[in-house]
Amino acid sequence: MVAESKARPCDFVLFGTKGDLARRKLLPALYQLEKADLIHPDTRIVGVARYEYTLNDYVELVEDALDTFVKEGIDQKVWNRFKARLDYCMVNMREAEDYKKLAAHVDLENRVMVNYMSTPPSIFGDICEGLFTAGLINDETRVVLEKPIGHDLASSAVINDQVAKYFKEEQTYRIDHYLGKETVLNLLALRFANAIFTSNWDNKSIDHVQITVAEEVGIEGRWGYFDDAGQMRDMVQNHLLQVLSLVAMNPPVSLHADDVRHEKVRVIKCLRPITAENVEEKTVRGQYVAGQMNGQDVPGYLEEDGANTESSTESFVALRCDIDNWRWAGVPFYLRTGKRMPSKLTEIVVHFKSLPHNIFNEEYERVPDNKLIIRLQPHEGVEVHVMNKVPGLDESMKLQKTKLDLSFSETFSHARIADAYERLLLEALLGNQSLFVRRDEVEAAWKYVDGIFAAWDKVGDKPQPYAAGSWGPDASFDLLSKDGRQWDK
Ligand SMILES: NC(=O)C1=CN([C@@H]2O[C@H](COP(=O)(O)OP(=O)(O)OC[C@H]3O[C@@H](n4cnc5c(N)ncnc54)[C@H](OP(=O)(O)O)[C@@H]3O)[C@@H](O)[C@H]2O)C=CC1
Numbered sequence: 001m002v003a004e005s006k007a008r009p010c011d012f013v014l015f016g017t018k019g020d021l022a023r024r025k026l027l028p029a030l031y032q033l034e035k036a037d038l039i040h041p042d043t044r045i046v047g048v049a050r051y052e053y054t055l056n057d058y059v060e061l062v063e064d065a066l067d068t069f070v071k072e073g074i075d076q077k078v079w080n081r082f083k084a085r086l087d088y089c090m091v092n093m094r095e096a097e098d099y100k101k102l103a104a105h106v107d108l109e110n111r112v113m114v115n116y117m118s119t120p121p122s123i124f125g126d127i128c129e130g131l132f133t134a135g136l137i138n139d140e141t142r143v144v145l146e147k148p149i150g151h152d153l154a155s156s157a158v159i160n161d162q163v164a165k166y167f168k169e170e171q172t173y174r175i176d177h178y179l180g181k182e183t184v185l186n187l188l189a190l191r192f193a194n195a196i197f198t199s200n201w202d203n204k205s206i207d208h209v210q211i212t213v214a215e216e217v218g219i220e221g222r223w224g225y226f227d228d229a230g231q232m233r234d235m236v237q238n239h240l241l242q243v244l245s246l247v248a249m250n251p252p253v254s255l256h257a258d259d260v261r262h263e264k265v266r267v268i269k270c271l272r273p274i275t276a277e278n279v280e281e282k283t284v285r286g287q288y289v290a291g292q293m294n295g296q297d298v299p300g301y302l303e304e305d306g307a308n309t310e311s312s313t314e315s316f317v318a319l320r321c322d323i324d325n326w327r328w329a330g331v332p333f334y335l336r337t338g339k340r341m342p343s344k345l346t347e348i349v350v351h352f353k354s355l356p357h358n359i360f361n362e363e364y365e366r367v368p369d370n371k372l373i374i375r376l377q378p379h380e381g382v383e384v385h386v387m388n389k390v391p392g393l394d395e396s397m398k399l400q401k402t403k404l405d406l407s408f409s410e411t412f413s414h415a416r417i418a419d420a421y422e423r424l425l426l427e428a429l430l431g432n433q434s435l436f437v438r439r440d441e442v443e444a445a446w447k448y449v450d451g452i453f454a455a456w457d458k459v460g461d462k463p464q465p466y467a468a469g470s471w472g473p474d475a476s477f478d479l480l481s482k483d484g485r486q487w488d489k
């Protein structure tokens with residue numbers, strides 16, 4: 001992607017530094033950037049929380065997070081460099097006056113202040129106001145917002161307005177970590193650097209597209225958060241619609257942030273609204289009950305720690321999305337995501353159209369369709385399913401389904417696949433917004449999702465049970481079979 005500004009030294013201020021995301025993902029990602037020598041030598045990292053820590057306490061907290069979450073272990077030399085950048089400031093994030101303390105920890109004259117809000121979105125506005133009160137916002141100051149922004153279109157507009165009071169859109173970086181995944185970025189290369197795909201990427205060649213984001217994990221101690229959100233708000237509104245928009249968008253004029261975002265938002269705006277009249281035909285939602293994962297008994301959603309036995313929050317969603325534009329008219333995009341599925345699997349399957357006529361033997365009534373499978377995680381790679389002649393002297397031209405399989409770990413064996421947050425933190429430090437979501441994208445996605453919730457409410461839809469360790473409710477299979485199709489897995 002194209003960096004909008006040259007690398008400059010930054011004050012990277014991590015609000016919520018003691019939280020789960022900061023410990024599990026953000027601090028390890030910063031450490032990896034240090035290891036790869038990608039952080040400007042004068043950049044500082046300032047942790048912010050509401051605890052009275054000494055700098056030493058904070059350094060220990062960071063070391064503990066890295067010990068726990070950096071898989072390959074900490075390299076002492078890298079750690080020594082990294083820890084020299086650390087600083088800590090105690091702030092009560094709801095108290096605007098308290099932010100004045102931060103002034104002593106940053107240098108607006110010589111460094112760009114990048115404020116990462118790894119906190120509940122309900123305090124994003126307070127943080128912006130606090131930064132303003134303390135005189136810490138200039139034209140270069142950036143703010144990085146975690147997802148999901150809001151609970152629906154109205155609440156997301158409130159949060160975006162609170163932020164926009166102090167920060168321009170060019171200063172606002174909305175995170176969707178799927179946009180930082182190496183394989184999601186590879187979609188751009190696959191689509192726009194390969195004529196074989198570019199010229200076949202529409203309703204003349206493609207029958208339908210499947211996007212699956214299956215998770216093995218359950219609620220992982222986040223029941224309070226998750227029950228309020230559900231899989232639709234936690235995954236579909238952001239990650240799945242972002243992936244869909246990258247698969248379906250028209251070629252952007254360039255890789256500059258707004259050129260890419262302009263094309264993505266056009267796709268989301270073309271999604272045909274799902275209404276009470278067709279919501280039962282086009283959507284399925286589920287909630288897991290007790291089952292087995294890898295031979296172990298696991299509890300149902302309502303038996304998880306902290307659960308409320310009345311909850312009708314969905315942990316699984318499947319949708320048929322239709323994109324009303326010239327390129328995709330008549331090509332359904334089937335989306336599916338759920339917790340407690342049999343395995344972690346994130347992939348896009350592009351099913352090409354059937355051939356009009358079979359000139360080969362009768363082994364197949366119809367020659368099986370070609371498929372392009374883009375494996376986002378795990379086993380990152382790309383497969384193309386094609387038909388081949390079985391070698392041999394017989395006259396029958398026997399065909400066999402075969403696959404061209406490009407595995408990233410084998411083909412690029414020298415390259416380490418970076419975690420999505422490494423890429424996104426680097427881009428935020430460099431000042432490149434391409435991989436961040438613009439306000440109109442977030443709002444268009446909420447509009448679509450809000451319509452589905454309204455339709456579910458109107459028809460009184462409730463999640464259907466599925467056993468933990470299964471691929472979701474039976475209705476998810478019916479969603480495709482009634483269109484004469486089936487899920488790839
Ligand atoms: N965890 C994850 O995997 C993901 C999280 N996110 C998003 O990232 C953000 C952070 O999530 P997560 O780390 O899980 O949440 P946590 O609750 O673990 O962390 C949030 C942090 O914010 C701090 N905080 C909250 N209110 C205040 C306040 N008034 N003053 C000072 N500190 C405050 C909390 O402090 P204290 O410790 O004192 O309570 C806590 O350390 C959320 O927006 C979430 O939606 C997005 C994707 C994945």
Ligand SMILES: O=C1O[C@H](COP(=O)(O)O)[C@@H](O)[C@H](O)[C@H]1O
Pocket residue numbers: 215217234235346
């Ligand atoms: O944002 C989130 O994403 C994770 C899944 O991310 P992945 O990179 O492991 O695919 C999900 O488990 C979590 O609930 C959600 O908030």
